[in-house]
Amino acid sequence: MADHGIAGKTVLIAGGAKNLGGLVARDLASHGAKAIAIHYNSASSRADAEATLAALTAAGAQAVAFQADLTSARAVEKLFVDSAAAIGRPDIAINTVGKVLKKPMTEISEAEYDEMSAVNSKAAFFFLKEAGRHVNDQGKIVSVVTSLLGAFTPFYSSYAGTKAPVEHFTRAAAKELGDRGISVTAIAPGPMDTPFFYPAEGADAVAYHKTAAALSARSKTGLTDPEDIVPWIRLLVSDGWWMTGQTILVNGGYTTK
Structure with a gap:
């Protein structure tokens, strides 16, 4: 019978230096992951990556970090190849990379659209492609x-619109990789209390989001706490393996489908 635990497993996390990705890395290390490779995008995140590496090592995991702009297929391929060379082929691959833009459609430039598409769709597609090539069976x-x-809202067309293809990429990959026992899922948090959220929002929007979820009153900030997403990711990469091809909205009742 396949082992669906975390102990002894090798992990690759894109965007794993800080925020949700950094928390996931620390959590999987605390649950016995043997080796973890974290990716970060730019030199501005190097200090966060080093702090995360130190925490992973302290938890007993072998840990390495790679800097890369994942908006090219070659960069994504290199990340998987370099990670495998350093710590072995991954048993678990997690992509937390994303970019938000809040703007009316009539004001979005072609350059802005291209950047959003590259980060949110293209990088996600090639991450799944390379994961399919490199992730171990099971x-x-x-x-x-x-x-x-799952929302009907203005101003997020380029953000939600360029994340939307990942739902189908996930379904397709789940079908294509299922014979190897590989599960493929997408997790969809609500607005999270991280530095990723606030720059795109005005004060009125922040106030709205902090009261919009059914469970907002029970949250520390009213927003989705990244720490509340971590256990779901842990489940999906372990005993929750039978869930595959799905996009799971974890948001305290912020929105649904």
Whole structure:
């Protein structure tokens, strides 16, 4: 019978230096992951990556970090190849990379659209492609998307719109990789209390989001706490392996489908 635990497993996390990705890395290390490779996008995140590496090592995991812009297929391929060379082929691959833009459609430039598409769709597609090539049989693949996929709202067309294809990428990959025992899922948090959220929002919007979820009054900030997403990702990459091809909205009742 396949082992669907975390102990002894090798993990690759895109966007794993800080925020949700950093918390997931620490959590999987605390549950016995043997080796964890974290990716970060730019030099501005190097200090966060080093802090995360130190925490992973302290938890007993072998840990390495790679800097890369994942908006090219070659960069994604290199991340998987370099990670495998350093710590072995991954049993678990998690992509937390994303970029938000809040703007009326009539004001979005072609350059802005292209950047959003590259980060949210293209990088996610090639991450799934390379995960399909490199993840070990019985492995687990998770992509982080957004609960706005279940919303009827203005101003997020380029964000939710470029995350939306990841739902179908997930379904297709789940079908194509199922014979190898690999589960593929997407998890869709609500607005999270991280530095990723606030720059795109005005004060009125922040106030709204902090009261919009059914469970907002029970949250520390009213928003989705990244710590409340971590256990779901842990489940999906372990005993929750029978869930595959699905996008799961975890948002305290912020929106649904």
